[in-house]
Amino acid sequence: MNLKLKIWRQKDTQNRGKFVNYELRDISPDSSFLEMLDILNEQLVTRNEEPVVFDDDCREGICGACGMYINGHPHGPDTLITVCQLHMRKFKNGDTIVIEPWRARAFPMIKDLMVDRSAFDTLIQEGGYVSVNTGSAPDANNIPIKKEFAELSMDAAACIGCGACVAACKNASAMLFVGAKVSHLSLLPQGKVEARERVKRLVAMMDKLGFGNCTNTGACEAECPKGINMTNIARLNREYYKAAF
């Protein structure tokens, strides 16, 4: 298939950046989106041009490193996948594909499609952990946990920290990510002890890092590759009120 690409190119934070148009021919519909970009980059290198910079690592949809904003959707038009799991068969021959980086004040630009998501690491350092030693895997079964809570916690733990929720949100809010961390840890007995401190610290840090405020629009849930549910945001609010009063 033949494609027109409109890709955001930006040398660094200081530069203004702009869209550059590229044309690609004979792309297999079976290739993945990132493979398509690899082909483009090979062509750019042979033409002695700068390749397009983007993040990726596992290319198996599990690490959360990849991420770009394709035709108005984080991770592209398909649902419940990361961009490394997106395939070109989702597009039509002759399509124009607009590719932008995640845009948020808390995710400063590095280059082209790569942004600095260390704000999420800062959040994890602030409250995405438990201070007790939980032992090794078999020890987990020594503490009986209600199935309902175990499931809710596991669902929230599926978050891979890709940042699509922030990218999708019209307010660039990190509530889904933080909500997932709070649910993941505070529903379990090992995490309950620090629940109050955790939620207060996370919310304060989230505001400090310059993320926006939640308006319950639900773009995060619609675009999250791991299907993290918005009920986690309500739980975050609930935990916050519990900690505050």
Next chain:
Amino acid sequence: MSLAGIFLITFLLVHMGINLLVIIFDDPMVYNRAAHFMSSNILIKIFEIVLFGGLLLHVIFALILQVQNWFARPRRYNKANYSNTSFFSKFMIHTAGIILVFLIIHFIDFYFRVKFGHSTMIHVDGVMYHDLATEIVDKFKLLPFVIFYIAAFIFLGFHLIHGFQSAFKTLGLDHKKYTPVVQALAFIYTVVVVAGYSIIPLVIYFK
């Protein structure tokens, strides 16, 4: 934000109930008495201050949050807002702007006239009443007025249909079983409020 919103949501129902008296009863004095009671009762006087406070809080918080949200994404997307989401929540600030303009005009029209004594008075059984009912009827005989009010109610409906259920989520109330109930309630409430308010100018205009 959400608490002030829920407070305003309840007030809308009360206000609507009293207004409907204008079209339910042929005698304009029923509404005038109700309005008179509302403006002379001390409890209601206090409530009035609380109400303005609630409205002001709602507006101020909205502005602060909105400005923060704009700052959170200094550079816009070329293609934005394509996600499959709650439609009206994308336009809360816009519908809010329209409602605010409406409220200002509405206050100039009715509330301030009564407060600052520009309305006609009538004498019944030795008590002076503002003849608001007749004024309302006079106003809504004018077509542009009717259209403007109904348009504002429709935008209010857009604002409410998201605001109602969003307020619950912000308060931490989101539940597999009950959230659909809240959403259904939000829909019914919105339809009732928009229809209830809109029917007043319509009935008066066509009578």
